[in-house]
Amino acid sequence: xxxxxxxxxxxxxxxxxxxxxxxxxxxxxxxxxxxxxxxxxxxxxxxxxxxxxxxxxxxxxxxxxxxxxxxxxxxxxxxxxxxxxxxxxxxxxxxxxxxxxxxxxxxxxxxxxxxxxxxxxxxxxxxxxxxxxxxxxxxxxxxxxxxxxxxxxxxxxxxxxxxxxxxxxxxxxxxxxxxxxxxxxxxxxxxxxx
Amino acid sequence: xxxxxxxxxxxxxxxxxxxxxxxxxxxxxxxxxxxxxxxxxxxxxxxxxxxxxxxxxxxxxxxxxxxxxxxxxxxxxxxxxxxxxxxxxxxxxxxxxxxxxxxxxxxxxxxxxxxxxxxxxxxxxxxxxxxxxxxxxxxxxxxxxxxxxxxxxxxxxxxxxxxxxxxxxxxxxxxxxxxxxxxxxxxxxxxxxxxxxxxxxxxxxxxxxxxxxxxxxxxxxxxxxxxxxxxxxxxxxxxxxxxxxxxxxxxxxxxxxxxxxxxxxxxxxxxxxxxxxxx
Numbered sequence: 001x002x003x004x005x006x007x008x009x010x011x012x013x014x015x016x017x018x019x020x021x022x023x024x025x026x027x028x029x030x031x032x033x034x035x036x037x038x039x040x041x042x043x044x045x046x047x048x049x050x051x052x053x054x055x056x057x058x059x060x061x062x063x064x065x066x067x068x069x070x071x072x073x074x075x076x077x078x079x080x081x082x083x084x085x086x087x088x089x090x091x092x093x094x095x096x097x098x099x100x101x102x103x104x105x106x107x108x109x110x111x112x113x114x115x116x117x118x119x120x121x122x123x124x125x126x127x128x129x130x131x132x133x134x135x136x137x138x139x140x141x142x143x144x145x146x147x148x149x150x151x152x153x154x155x156x157x158x159x160x161x162x163x164x165x166x167x168x169x170x171x172x173x174x175x176x177x178x179x180x181x182x183x184x185x186x187x188x189x190x191x192x193x194x
Numbered sequence: 195x196x197x198x199x200x201x202x203x204x205x206x207x208x209x210x211x212x213x214x215x216x217x218x219x220x221x222x223x224x225x226x227x228x229x230x231x232x233x234x235x236x237x238x239x240x241x242x243x244x245x246x247x248x249x250x251x252x253x254x255x256x257x258x259x260x261x262x263x264x265x266x267x268x269x270x271x272x273x274x275x276x277x278x279x280x281x282x283x284x285x286x287x288x289x290x291x292x293x294x295x296x297x298x299x300x301x302x303x304x305x306x307x308x309x310x311x312x313x314x315x316x317x318x319x320x321x322x323x324x325x326x327x328x329x330x331x332x333x334x335x336x337x338x339x340x341x342x343x344x345x346x347x348x349x350x351x352x353x354x355x356x357x358x359x360x361x362x363x364x365x366x367x368x369x370x371x372x373x374x375x376x377x378x379x380x381x382x383x384x385x386x387x388x389x390x391x392x393x394x395x396x397x398x399x400x401x402x403x404x405x406x407x408x409x410x411x412x413x414x415x416x417x418x419x420x421x422x423x424x425x426x427x428x429x430x431x432x433x434x435x436x437x438x439x440x441x442x443x444x445x446x447x448x449x450x451x452x453x454x455x456x457x458x459x460x461x462x463x464x465x466x467x468x469x470x471x472x473x
């Protein structure tokens with residue numbers, strides 16, 4: 001059984017100081033096991049100024065099992081898949097402890113953005129670039145932040161309205177936006193491709 | 195020989211009747227279950243479980259006097275019958291005997307902890323519910339009393355002000371200033387008094403680092419951290435035999451009750467009944 005009382009407390013606690021921490025957690029629906037987190041890109045990194053959304057799924061065994069986390073916002077980073085946002089981080093796997101929380105996990109992700117570990121990569125292509133051609137890596141990471149992580153911070157309602165004005169039905173628009181983590185261009189692509 | 199044989203037969207017969215009762219109970223045929231248990235009791239009146247099972251049926255039928263009678267009988271036979279304390283507690287709560295009911299439930303909780311956590315979650319929830327209701331009742335009462343005190347005081351101050359103002363010609367401004375100050379101060383004092391019943395946050399040092407909830411049965415481990423016993427045991431079983439923070443090896447026998455924190459929690463709950471609210 002998922003410890004609902006703990007999850008509720010975590011949500012309250014996390015959102016209390018979100019302006020300072022740059023980290024927030026929200027419900028995806030009524031179900032406390034489906035959440036999404038938001039972290040701001042650390043200053044003095046190619047991710048600065050970006051807002052990154054992370055899909056969070058809590059299993060019934062939480063907090064005795066780690067939360068399942070995945071980037072919804074596309075990000076160029078050696079330890080995050082550029083394809084699907086999968087994350088390579090020990091505390092989300094065998095190094096998880098029930099004394100950790102969703103907030104501490106998101107803080108660790110923020111720290112991971114600051115300090116990539118290319119020797120233990122999730123995305124081999126990115127890791128290779130990081131090690132062999134650092135300036136290009138920084139350029140690409142910054143470009144991805146500009147392209148994907150900044151648009152996502154525009155209010156979701158505005159995006160819904162824009163896409164609806166283009167002639168797509170609202171429920172489909174919302175579903176597509178939700179699937180791609182609120183990215184307007186990707187949602188449009190999805191809507192156009194059928 | 196024949197006497198012992200028949201005693202054994204009686205026992206067997208009573209056990210069969212108990213099983214019949216249990217079966218009726220699962221089908222929610224409480225009347226038939228009561229009849230079966232009653233027959234079992236007639237055959238073997240010294241078996242506490244026959245009494246507690248019948249008490250549970252009476253509870254289902256909201257027959258609280260009979261629950262009390264059966265539980266009392268079971269406790270006379272064995273004062274450590276967890277279910278008798280539990281059901282008696284529930285019946286007493288239903289009959290508005292809050293303090294006595296809570297006392298019985300607390301006894302049941304203590305027995306449950308001795309029995310390796312048997313029924314403790316259910317019992318704790320009933321206690322928390324009762325304590326919260328008790329606090330809510332008291333708090334509503336106190337709020338009403340404060341409000342009526344406020345009304346009376348304001349009225350008296352106003353009368354005093356009108357009298358003073360009519361007597362102190364030429365110093366009306368000063369009289370009014372004093373009057374307003376007194377009203378303001380009265381409000382401050384009463385707000386301060388009302389604060390005691392305002393739900394706030396349970397301090398972190400009284401909460402478990404895993405449940406994030408107020409500690410009920412706190413245990414301290416070698417690293418100095420304190421956790422809820424049941425949850426730490428779950429961690430040791432499901433995640434691994436190590437300290438959740440330092441990750442050094444940890445085994446069940448290293449858990450030590452933390453009486454100081456337990457007392458601190460009890461003191462806090464005594465003054466802050468709202469903290470019994472279940473998540």
